Amino acid sequence: MSLLxxxxxxxxxxxxxxxxxxxxxxDLLTMPHWALGRLMDLAIDLAGMTGSMKPAVDKRxxxxxxGDHGVTAEGVSKYPKxxxxxxxxxxxxGGAGINAISRVVNADVIVVDMGVAGEISGVSGNPSFLSRKxxxxxxxxxVGPAMTRDEAAKAVQAGIEVALELCFNYNLFGTGDMGxxxxxxxxxxxxxxxxAPPEQVTGRGTGLDDEQFKSKxxxxxxxxxxxxxxxxxxxxxxxxxxxxxxxxxxxxxxGAASMRKPVLIDGFISTAGALIAQGLCPASADYMISAHRSxxxxxxxxxxxxKKQPLLDLDMRLGEGTGAALAMxxxxxxxxxxxxxxxxxxxxxxxxxx
Amino acid sequence: MSLLxxxxxxxxxxxxxxxxxxxxxxDLLTMPHWALGRLMDLAIDLAGMTGSMKPAVDKRxxxxxxGDHGVTAEGVSKYPKxxxxxxxxxxxxGGAGINAISRVVNADVIVVDMGVAGEISGVSGNPSFLSRKxxxxxxxxxVGPAMTRDEAAKAVQAGIEVALELCFNYNLFGTGDMGxxxxxxxxxxxxxxxxAPPEQVTGRGTGLDDEQFKSKxxxxxxxxxxxxxxxxxxxxxxxxxxxxxxxxxxxxxxGAASMRKPVLIDGFISTAGALIAQGLCPASADYMISAHRSxxxxxxxxxxxxKKQPLLDLDMRLGEGTGAALAMxxxxxxxxxxxxxxxxxxxxxxxxxx
Numbered sequence: 001m002s003l004l005x006x007x008x009x010x011x012x013x014x015x016x017x018x019x020x021x022x023x024x025x026x027d028l029l030t031m032p033h034w035a036l037g038r039l040m041d042l043a044i045d046l047a048g049m050t051g052s053m054k055p056a057v058d059k060r061x062x063x064x065x066x067g068d069h070g071v072t073a074e075g076v077s078k079y080p081k082x083x084x085x086x087x088x089x090x091x092x093x094g095g096a097g098i099n100a101i102s103r104v105v106n107a108d109v110i111v112v113d114m115g116v117a118g119e120i121s122g123v124s125g126n127p128s129f130l131s132r133k134x135x136x137x138x139x140x141x142x143v144g145p146a147m148t149r150d151e152a153a154k155a156v157q158a159g160i161e162v163a164l165e166l167c168f169n170y171n172l173f174g175t176g177d178m179g180x181x182x183x184x185x186x187x188x189x190x191x192x193x194x195x196a197p198p199e200q201v202t203g204r205g206t207g208l209d210d211e212q213f214k215s216k217x218x219x220x221x222x223x224x225x226x227x228x229x230x231x232x233x234x235x236x237x238x239x240x241x242x243x244x245x246x247x248x249x250x251x252x253x254x255g256a257a258s259m260r261k262p263v264l265i266d267g268f269i270s271t272a273g274a275l276i277a278q279g280l281c282p283a284s285a286d287y288m289i290s291a292h293r294s295x296x297x298x299x300x301x302x303x304x305x306x307k308k309q310p311l312l313d314l315d316m317r318l319g320e321g322t323g324a325a326l327a328m329x330x331x332x333x334x335x336x337x338x339x340x341x342x343x344x345x346x347x348x349x350x351x352x353x354x
Numbered sequence: 355m356s357l358l359x360x361x362x363x364x365x366x367x368x369x370x371x372x373x374x375x376x377x378x379x380x381d382l383l384t385m386p387h388w389a390l391g392r393l394m395d396l397a398i399d400l401a402g403m404t405g406s407m408k409p410a411v412d413k414r415x416x417x418x419x420x421g422d423h424g425v426t427a428e429g430v431s432k433y434p435k436x437x438x439x440x441x442x443x444x445x446x447x448g449g450a451g452i453n454a455i456s457r458v459v460n461a462d463v464i465v466v467d468m469g470v471a472g473e474i475s476g477v478s479g480n481p482s483f484l485s486r487k488x489x490x491x492x493x494x495x496x497v498g499p500a501m502t503r504d505e506a507a508k509a510v511q512a513g514i515e516v517a518l519e520l521c522f523n524y525n526l527f528g529t530g531d532m533g534x535x536x537x538x539x540x541x542x543x544x545x546x547x548x549x550a551p552p553e554q555v556t557g558r559g560t561g562l563d564d565e566q567f568k569s570k571x572x573x574x575x576x577x578x579x580x581x582x583x584x585x586x587x588x589x590x591x592x593x594x595x596x597x598x599x600x601x602x603x604x605x606x607x608x609g610a611a612s613m614r615k616p617v618l619i620d621g622f623i624s625t626a627g628a629l630i631a632q633g634l635c636p637a638s639a640d641y642m643i644s645a646h647r648s649x650x651x652x653x654x655x656x657x658x659x660x661k662k663q664p665l666l667d668l669d670m671r672l673g674e675g676t677g678a679a680l681a682m683x684x685x686x687x688x689x690x691x692x693x694x695x696x697x698x699x700x701x702x703x704x705x706x707x708x
Contacts, residue, residue, distance in 0.1 A: 029451070030441070030444055030449065030450060030451075031450075031451050031672050032432075032433075032561050032671070032672070033561055035451070035670065035671050035672035036451055036668075036670050036672055036676065037649065037668050037669025037670045037671070038668040038669050038670075039668060039670070039680075078386075078706040078707050079386075079704065079705075079706050079707075080704050080707075082704060083703060083704050086701070086702065086703040086704060087384070087703060089701075089702075090384055090696060090701045090703060093696070093701065094694075095384065095694070095695060095696030095700065095701050096384060096385075096695065096696070096701075097383070097384075097385050097389070097390055097691065097695055099694070099695075100687070100690035100691050100693075100694040100695050101687050101690065101691070103690055103694070104683055104686045104687045104690060105683065207386050207387055207706065295391065311668070312666070313667065314390075314391050314392040314393060314665070314684075315391025315392050316389065316390055316391045316392075316393070317386070317389050317391070318385050318386070318389035318390055322390065326393075326683070326684070326687055329458055329459065329680070329683035330668075330680070332458045333454070333455050333458045333680055336454035336455065336457055336458060337451065337454050337455070339454075340448075340449070340453070340454040340457070341449060341450065341451055341453075341454050342444060342447070342449030342450070346449065347440070347443075347444045347447065347449050347450075348440065348443075349437060349440040349441060349444060350433065350434050350436060350437050350440060351433075352432040352433050352561065
């Protein structure tokens, strides 16, 4: 069996017995019932994912998958393509948004070149960098498929391998992305899967004006017409209208889920990857935590389809994994509530009148 | 001049020049413009509060003010009054929600007895406990004023003193409360100040059913009829329909603001305290950060009046300072973005086309 097949076969649904044990304990904590709201819901999820009443979430990594997109030839981004390579260097020098936010939560940042359109120099031996380059960027999906089926499979497998390697050192994952133009494939994937019209799942990306926005919507309409991706077939979707970093994110989620490690899903691009992972293995969604709601308007529709409610809503739209990193402190809080807060009995506190 | 007068005289509005310096730097960071959204707005606020381009927020404390309320005689809470004392012990043993969440953000928890209706035993020499007891709980405000004007002044002054002492060791404050029955004075304060009808600012507190809720609304209506507090006079409000912990929170905010230290405002009760602080000194609002939106329905109205948008919205309604503690990691993230993220020039990254 292929690594993909083995990985999918290993992914178990969330552990119902642990979920119910966690709920039982949380019901008895010294506070009005469920007074810590969504953190308590999250604590149940974490117990079910990890199969433990003391979920381990102290070894944290944000995996920032980078790739380029041939569709930038259609003018869908305000930034030149070379920014992808430049930002990879910025990540490795510690100067990007994801580096700053990861320091808040003691998370390492691992950058993976899934398909950047250029060589990344001076990274030999750098433990924060992994090269899993499938190609020098995707092809222009406005005129044909972004990649071959074989490339799509290789990219997902590379993401799985990255997750399995990192599982030796980490127990809490965050997804991240970098790739000029990558809101376009994400919008195409979300439109195809949810059936929402392109103008509802297209955002301003890195800051388009009204005219540029209209042009981006029409590019996405063209992408869907030219490729006619099959929404029920994740491989068809990924190869025709995906991206290498999106495939890598899908693989990362599958790999982490197969090892029962929680994965914080960052913003719009990561959620497109999560939808692909869910398509390949519905049970993988049990290991996904939506970190935040992006400003990108399609993100809400994508999260509704995934049936996930985001933890944070702070008008962010950077990607890189910044939302995932930020939400790691909420995950730690949820675990500490489950593990460290006393019950009424333990603390000799009187209960409410019935 | 009294300590209160001196403190208020010292409170300076936010530093406009630092705010604009911070904005200038944030405009140039290696990301699409303002892509970290509200964290960047917060970074500007922090620069203005602290008067620094490197705001110090690494020494953190949550001050949980405790007090009892004579109005519990009207049946406004499902929990018996002795829970206030029991929970103070739970805080000091480290078993409460606030202890668990403070550990996530490396914040100390300091519990202040502002007016608990019982002795707190076994706390002599405990550095996490401060006794500033004004009285053994307030009087029943459904039949007359909760406290005298002199008691109100003493309680605010005690809060200021606590802040000034703690400023030697801490640079980031969070407010917190504990007091069975204290959503009732908070609702009364918010109704009086905002003019909102009692049923719109009354919540279910620790879990009232429909009938208990109606009864609580009618108690608050009675409180306002009996006392007729002057919304324009914070001392009249505080003494007639306040609480000792609410007064302490107001004082804490004023003290911290006078030393230019940011204060995270927790939920509904803390926001009632913040409204009193704002009434005593409007510029103190420049040092307040709204940590989260509580489930208590009056909280939204109170925050609108304070013109603050909360950072988190996680269906929490515990108080104790839990929301304030949780938001401390967002404050750290905002500072790190300002201080640590490279500009386009520093990182040699190409900028967007105009």
